[in-house]
Amino acid sequence: MADKLFVKVASIRSYVIVVLICFLAFCSCESPDGMPQRIALDGYFDPDTQSYAFVIPNLKPVSGVAGLSAKDCAVCHQTIYKEWQNTTHASALRDIQFQSEITKPDSPKWLCLNCHTPLQNQRERIITHLQDNDVFKPVSVANPHYDPALEQEAITCATCHIRMDEDSGESYIIGPNGSGNSPHPVRQDRSFLRNMCQRCHNPQGEGLTPNLICWFYTTDELAEGQPDLKEKFGREMDCVDCHMPEKQRLVADIYTNLPEQQVNQHHWTGSGIPKWYEGYDSLLSRGYKSGLDVAFNFTEATDDSLPLTVLLTNARAGHYLPSGDPERFLLAVASLHDGAGKLIAQDKYRIGQDWVWNPARKMGDNRLKQGETRRWRPAILVEKDDNKTLEIIVLHVRLNTNTAKYIIAAKNVDEKLFANGQHYVSNAIDYYPFASFIYKATINLESRQTTIASSEELIELSKLEKGKSLDERLY
Ligand code: HEC
Ligand code: HEC
Ligand code: HEC
Ligand code: HEC
Ligand code: HEC
Known part of the structure; x- marks a missing residue:
C-alpha cells in the first residue's frame, strides 16, 4: 500500500515537471542583473539543478525512530535538537516578515514554501500541475501524509538528513560518517550534506516570476x-x-x-539578527561573531580639522557581507555631539544591494567582498581639541523602516500556518528585530579617550529597539 502511494507521488512529480516545462517554454524572464534572458530548458527541471521547484516527496519515518519530527530525533540527539530549536531554520515558517510577504498577490506561496517548508509531509496539498501554465494558479490534491506539527518545524532534521530509497520506499538517515552504532539505517554521504545548503542559499536556474527575489548567490x-x-x-x-x-x-x-x-554544532548563527527578540539572549553562547571589523583614524591636517576615516573590513565572512536577502545592508553612522550631548552633525554610509521592483532589477551593489576593506570618510567636520563627542555606530539591517511599514500593513495573514500571525505581523515592532548593532565607538575628542562597546553591550542596545516607533530608528 505504502509503496504504491510513493510510486504515485513520484509520477505526480514527473507530471509537474512536464507541465512546468510547458510553462517555461513560453516564458522569458529577467535575470537578477536586469538583463532579459530566455530560460534555457535543457535540464532545467532536473531536481538536482532546479531543486527549489519541487518539494522533497512524502517520506516514511526511518526504522528505529518513532517519526519524522525533530522531537523524535531529540530522544537521542538532545544537544543537537536544542541547538536547532533556536535557529532561523527552525523558525523559517514562524517568521513575521515571511508570513507578511506571502499574503501579497505577487508571491507564489507554494514556491516560497518549497524552500521554507520543503518536505511534502509538511504540506497540506500536493501540487499536481498549473492551471493555464500560470505559476500563480497551482492545482492540487489533498496530501494524505500531511503532518501539521511537522510543518511548524520548517527546516528540520529530516529536510537535510532523511531521504527515501526509490526502490524499497524505505527511508534512511544520511550521515557524514556512516556510523555502525546507530539504531537507524545510515548512509554515508558527507558531500550531500555539505552541498545541501546550495538548494536554498544558491538555487540554480532562474526565478520563476519577475519578483521571486528570495534568490541568493552565497556559494558563488x-x-x-x-x-x-x-x-x-x-x-x-x-x-x-x-x-x-x-x-x-x-x-x-x-x-x-x-x-x-x-x-x-547546529547553530547557523549568520547575521545575528534573530527572528524574535528572545533570540538575542542566546546569541553569544551560540557562537555569534560579526563578520565585520571596524577601525578608524584621523589624519593630522595643517588646519585645526581632523579628517576622519572609518575602515570597514569583511574579516570573517567567506562570501559577501552582507549576503543572502537582497534587502539586507550595513549602515555606518558617524555623529558629533556637543558637550551637552546635543547632536550637531551626522553622516551615514550604506553597504548593500540596491533594487527596484516590478520586475525586480538590481541597480547597484557595493557589498564587501571576502577580505575587502572599504574606506569611508564621513562628511562631518571634526576639530582638534574640541569638547565634543564623536560616535561611530554600525548596524546590520534586515530591512529598513520603509519596508517594515509594508510588512506591518499586511492583512489576511494565514493563521493556519502561523498561529496568532495577524497579531504578530501588525505589531511587528514589538516582536521582530529589524536590525542589530554590531559596532559602537565613543570618542571624547578633548581627551581622545575611546570606548568600544562590548558584544554584550551591543546586544543590549539591539534589544532596546524593541517597541521603538519606526520614525525614531536610524535605518
Ligand atoms: C540545514 C541542514 C541540516 C539540518 C536542518 C540538520 N542537520 Fe544535522 N548535519 C548537517 C550537516 C551539514 C552535518 C555535518 C556534515 C559533516 O560532518 O560534514 C550534520 C551532522 C549531523 C550529525 C552527525 C554528527 C556530526 O556532526 O558529525 C547528527 C547526529 C545530526 N546532524 C543530527 C541532526 C538532528 C537531530 C537535526 C535536527 C534537530 C539536524 N541534524 C538538522 C545538516 C543539517
Ligand atoms: C534511539 C536513539 C536515536 C534516535 C531516535 C535517532 N538517532 Fe541518530 N544516531 C543514534 C546513534 C546511537 C548514532 C551513532 C552515534 C555514534 O556513532 O557515536 C546515531 C547517528 C546519527 C547520525 C550520524 C550518522 C553517521 O554518519 O555516522 C545522524 C546524521 C543521525 N543519527 C541523525 C538522526 C536523525 C535526523 C534522527 C531523527 C529522524 C535520529 N538520528 C534519531 C541514535 C538515534
Ligand atoms: C531547505 C532550504 C535550506 C537549506 C537546505 C539550508 N538553508 Fe539555511 N536558511 C534557509 C532559510 C529559508 C533561512 C531563513 C529563514 C528565515 O529567515 O525565516 C535560512 C537561514 C540560514 C542562516 C541564517 C542567516 C541569518 O543571518 O539569519 C544561515 C547561516 C544558514 N541558513 C546557513 C545554512 C547552511 C550552512 C546550510 C547547509 C548546511 C543551510 N543553511 C541549508 C533555507 C535553507
Ligand atoms: C569563512 C567563513 C564562512 C564561510 C565559508 C561561509 N560563511 Fe556565511 N557567514 C560567515 C560569517 C562570519 C557571517 C556573519 C556575517 C555578519 O553578519 O557579520 C556569515 C553570514 C551568513 C549569512 C547571513 C547573511 C548576512 O550577511 O546577513 C548567511 C545566509 C550565510 N552566511 C550563509 C552561508 C552559506 C550558505 C555558505 C556556503 C555557501 C556560507 N555562509 C559560507 C562566515 C562564513
Ligand atoms: C530558493 C529557495 C527559496 C525560495 C524559493 C524562497 N526563499 Fe525565502 N529565503 C531563502 C533563504 C536561503 C533565506 C535566508 C537568507 C538570509 O538569511 O539572508 C530566506 C529568507 C527569507 C526571508 C527572511 C529575510 C531576512 O532578511 O531575514 C523572507 C521574508 C523570505 N525568505 C520570504 C520569501 C518569500 C516571500 C518567497 C516567495 C516569493 C521566498 N522567500 C521564497 C530561500 C528561499
Missing part, C-alpha cells in the same frame, strides 16, 4: 573568495566549516558508552 560569492581563504586557512572552506563549527562530544547524548567525536 564564496567561490570568489576561495583563493584568499585557502591562503588563510590552508584549504578551501565551505558553509559547514564556518556555520557548523565542530566540538568534541557525543553524537547521541544518551549513548554514553560510545566515544566522543568531533560533532558539527
